[in-house]
Amino acid sequence: xxxxxxxxxxxxxxxxxxxxxxxxxxxxxxxxxxxxxxxxxxxxxxxxxxxxxxxxxxxxxxxxxxxxxxxxxxxxxxxxxxxxxxxxxxxxxxx
Numbered sequence: 614x615x616x617x618x619x620x621x622x623x624x625x626x627x628x629x630x631x632x633x634x635x636x637x638x639x640x641x642x643x644x645x646x647x648x649x650x651x652x653x654x655x656x657x658x659x660x661x662x663x664x665x666x667x668x669x670x671x672x673x674x675x676x677x678x679x680x681x682x683x684x685x686x687x688x689x690x691x692x693x694x695x696x697x698x699x700x701x702x703x704x705x706x707x708x
Contacts, residue, residue: 614652
């Protein structure tokens with residue numbers, strides 16, 4: 614698929630990208646090359662190939678789901694900018 618200078622100008626205008634006129638022709642050639650490569654990918658036979666979600670097939674490491682008391686409040690709140698007792702104090706965001 615060949616992309617011409619008019620198409621590059623139109624896409625640049627729609628994307629609100631200011632592209633200098635001297636860059637339009639090289640950009641059209643570059644985008645045409647990318648589109649040619651994409652068309653080559655369409656020719657690959659993928660019949661029977663399962664989709665991949667990762668390049669490495671490994672299960673995600675999981676930890677045991679254990680109920681705790683929440684740890685030590687003094688340690689958790691040690692770096693809090695403001696606190697009230699065992700709670701964080703945050704600015705009110707909802708009226």
